[in-house]
Amino acid sequence: MVKxxxxxxxxxxxxxxxxxxxxxxxxxxxxxxPTLICGSAGSGKTLFAMEFLMRGAMxxxxxxxxxxxxxxxxxxxxxxxxxxxxxHDMMSRGLIATDHxxxxxxxxxxxxxxxxxxxxxxxxxxxxxxxAKRVVLDTIEALxxxxxxxxxxxxxxxxxxxxxxxxxxxxxxxxxSGDKTLTRYGLEExxxxxxxxxxxxxxxxISTRRLRIVKYRGSSHGSDEYPFLIDDRGFxxxxxxxxxxxxxxxxxxxxxxxPKLDTMLDGKGFYRGSTILISGxxxxxxxxxxxxxxxxxxxxxxxxxxxxxxxxxRQIIRNMRSIGIDLAxxxxxxxxxxxxxxxxxxxxxxxxxxxxxxxxxxxxLVFIVDPISNLIAAGTASEVKSVLTRLIDYLKMTKIxxxxxxxxxxxxxxxxxxxxxxxxxDTWLLLRDIELKGERNRGLYxxxxxxxxxxxxxxxxLLTNKGIDLIDIYTGSxxxxxxxxxxxxxAEEKASELVRRxxxxxxxREQERKRKALEAKIAALRAEFDAESEELHLVAEEERKxxxxxxEDRLELAHLRKRETFSSPAKxxxxxxxxxVR
Amino acid sequence: xxxxxxxxxxxxKADSTQExxxxxxxxxxxTPKSITAFANLKKICExxxxxKYRIEVIDLLKNPQLAKGDQIIAIPTLVRKLxxxxxxxxxxxxxxxxxxxxxxxxxxxx
Numbered sequence: 001m002v003k004x005x006x007x008x009x010x011x012x013x014x015x016x017x018x019x020x021x022x023x024x025x026x027x028x029x030x031x032x033x034p035t036l037i038c039g040s041a042g043s044g045k046t047l048f049a050m051e052f053l054m055r056g057a058m059x060x061x062x063x064x065x066x067x068x069x070x071x072x073x074x075x076x077x078x079x080x081x082x083x084x085x086x087x088h089d090m091m092s093r094g095l096i097a098t099d100h101x102x103x104x105x106x107x108x109x110x111x112x113x114x115x116x117x118x119x120x121x122x123x124x125x126x127x128x129x130x131x132a133k134r135v136v137l138d139t140i141e142a143l144x145x146x147x148x149x150x151x152x153x154x155x156x157x158x159x160x161x162x163x164x165x166x167x168x169x170x171x172x173x174x175x176x177s178g179d180k181t182l183t184r185y186g187l188e189e190x191x192x193x194x195x196x197x198x199x200x201x202x203x204x205x206i207s208t209r210r211l212r213i214v215k216y217r218g219s220s221h222g223s224d225e226y227p228f229l230i231d232d233r234g235f236x237x238x239x240x241x242x243x244x245x246x247x248x249x250x251x252x253x254x255x256x257x258x259p260k261l262d263t264m265l266d267g268k269g270f271y272r273g274s275t276i277l278i279s280g281x282x283x284x285x286x287x288x289x290x291x292x293x294x295x296x297x298x299x300x301x302x303x304x305x306x307x308x309x310x311x312x313x314r315q316i317i318r319n320m321r322s323i324g325i326d327l328a329x330x331x332x333x334x335x336x337x338x339x340x341x342x343x344x345x346x347x348x349x350x351x352x353x354x355x356x357x358x359x360x361x362x363x364x365l366v367f368i369v370d371p372i373s374n375l376i377a378a379g380t381a382s383e384v385k386s387v388l389t390r391l392i393d394y395l396k397m398t399k400i401x402x403x404x405x406x407x408x409x410x411x412x413x414x415x416x417x418x419x420x421x422x423x424x425x426d427t428w429l430l431l432r433d434i435e436l437k438g439e440r441n442r443g444l445y446x447x448x449x450x451x452x453x454x455x456x457x458x459x460x461x462l463l464t465n466k467g468i469d470l471i472d473i474y475t476g477s478x479x480x481x482x483x484x485x486x487x488x489x490x491a492e493e494k495a496s497e498l499v500r501r502x503x504x505x506x507x508x509r510e511q512e513r514k515r516k517a518l519e520a521k522i523a524a525l526r527a528e529f530d531a532e533s534e535e536l537h538l539v540a541e542e543e544r545k546x547x548x549x550x551x552e553d554r555l556e557l558a559h560l561r562k563r564e565t566f567s568s569p570a571k572x573x574x575x576x577x578x579x580x581v582r
Numbered sequence: 583x584x585x586x587x588x589x590x591x592x593x594x595k596a597d598s599t600q601e602x603x604x605x606x607x608x609x610x611x612x613t614p615k616s617i618t619a620f621a622n623l624k625k626i627c628e629x630x631x632x633x634k635y636r637i638e639v640i641d642l643l644k645n646p647q648l649a650k651g652d653q654i655i656a657i658p659t660l661v662r663k664l665x666x667x668x669x670x671x672x673x674x675x676x677x678x679x680x681x682x683x684x685x686x687x688x689x690x691x692x
Contacts, residue, residue, distance in 0.1 A: 101655060107669055109684030112619075112676035117610040117657035118642060118649050125646035147656070
């Protein structure tokens with residue numbers, strides 16, 4: 001253990017310059033030691049070795065020797081050109097030296113003892129001629145079929161690798177994969193420091209290239225299988241280093257391009273650097289929504305990368321013009337870049353390598369994939385999840401806002417098809433069809449949106465010639481109505497409202513009338529009452545007067561009675577009659 | 583070393599034949615294998631090609647750039663430059679029979 005630790009401290013690495021490889025190997029290949037690159041035919045061994053030399057010569061000022069055992073120098077030069085390097089030019093500048101080693105089996109006879117000193121001399125001569133620091137032997141195994149004595153060959157190969165170490169050159173030795181061994185002739189026995197396996201697999205007619213570091217003595221390294229891409233700029237290896245969850249987050253908000261949708265999202269739109277998923281069945285307006293978002297980004301002067309998997313860029317531009325979005329001007333300005341490819345062109349991981357590559361080249365702030373569902377279909381659920389996690393981690397690390405659309409199937413649950421990636425999504429919008437009364441309308445709602453208060457309402461989603469509009473959906477009398485049904489319902493409601501209002505007015509008027517009648521009645525009764533009480537009062541007065549008179553009469557009578565003793569009653573009666581007259 | 587050594591037994595006999603066997607022996611320093619190879623070659627030539635051969639010994643330690651031209655990887659390697667076609671024999675030439683086959687001498691002498 002102690003010894004190994006000591007080695008780690010000492011081990012110097014030689015950067016390859018191959019995109020992604022230096023990250024995986026944490027610095028490059030072991031300097032001054034041979035590395036074995038193995039893989040089946042066509043797995044890219046030669047290109048790998050070639051790029052190692054070229055990058056070394058161009059980027060690190062380390063000249064290199066390419067010793068080829070299979071390809072002729074002409075073929076080699078052609079291969080180099082396919083990576084954009086001019087081999088002849090580099091040779092004339094003393095950056096690269098090549099040597100083509102071949103043996104014609106038919107013209108060679110073997111008798112007695114020999115060694116491969118000639119090869120050593122040639123290699124040494126080539127190294128000395130340009131002061132090479134890097135060496136490629138491609139594929140030294142060819143000697144096994146050319147030289148009959150395997151025992152000598154093996155002894156000499158062992159010596160060769162020691163010799164390379166003594167020379168202090170960083171070497172790449174390629175070898176073809178065997179049935180059960182890494183290489184057909186067991187080269188891995190000799191090259192013990194670093195072994196890299198290139199794999200070329202075809203699963204369901206889709207090919208995927210993968211790279212794995214089988215062994216790297218004295219150094220830690222990524223042990224996964226890393227997908228890689230070979231194109232006109234050489235290798236791109238997707239580092240599957242999990243970036244983890246400690247990425248920076250932004251509190252900046254960016255508009256969705258639809259004011260109403262911004263309102264639904266707390267009034268401010270998405271968070272910058274968040275991941276947005278739009279799910280919906282066919283024809284629900286996913287692409288229109290993506291284009292609106294792209295348009296909004298470009299309006300802010302941000303670069304936007306649009307990966308289209310269903311339509312060609314021109315078709316998208318034409319179609320979006322019909323809803324009043326002019327994307328062509330952004331393309332012309334260089335703010336918007338389309339990248340179109342059939343999803344079946346290659347496997348999921350290869351697409352992701354492409355994503356990485358194009359993102360690194362274009363450096364967008366907004367990244368759109370339309371739709372991602374076709375990619376999901378290209379892999380198993382676990383593959384998709386691990387691969388997308390890495391992509392989204394990467395996008396978040398670089399603060400790129402990601403907008404993914406997802407085509408869901410009719411009939412199925414809208415949420416289900418994307419469940420494997422739902423945990424990665426920050427804001428999830430759902431577009432759905434609402435079928436009612438013989439027509440189909442679009443509805444939009446927010447399934448989730450992390451870190452913001454958001455509307456729970458379904459909005460009707462309208463595509464107009466001035467872009468996307470959202471309308472509050474009719475939700476009266478316990479049902480949801482859209483489109484013409486909503487309009488009809490609204491009209492109907494307006495009519496019945498009018499009727500109701502008139503009814504109220506009518507009843508109010510009646511009430512008023514009743515009130516008036518009542519008041520009149522009350523007045524009449526009061527008048528009657530007054531009249532009655534006045535009469536009563538008169539009667540009472542009469543009575544009182546009568547009583548007074550009666551009392552006077554009685555008194556007079558009493559007087560008379562007393563006088564009666566002196567006069568006749570007739571006289572008294574007469575007197576009484578007199579007074580009455582008075 | 584680079585010993586250019588025309589056959590010592592070259593006499594009038596050699597002039598009468600149209601063909602001169604031009605043989606080139608590649609070595610890397612004076613190693614036992616090289617010395618053995620040269621000795622074996624000399625013996626065979628004297629026996630079968632007396633008077634009509636030339637042996638050129640090339641020491642790659644001195645002229646490493648020459649290895650590329652004749653596609654030399656093994657040491658020692660004997661190259662039959664003439665007569666055509668080119669033939670190569672690798673090893674210390676210990677097995678005379680195989681050297682004769684390799685150089686295609688049988689048919690000439692027989």
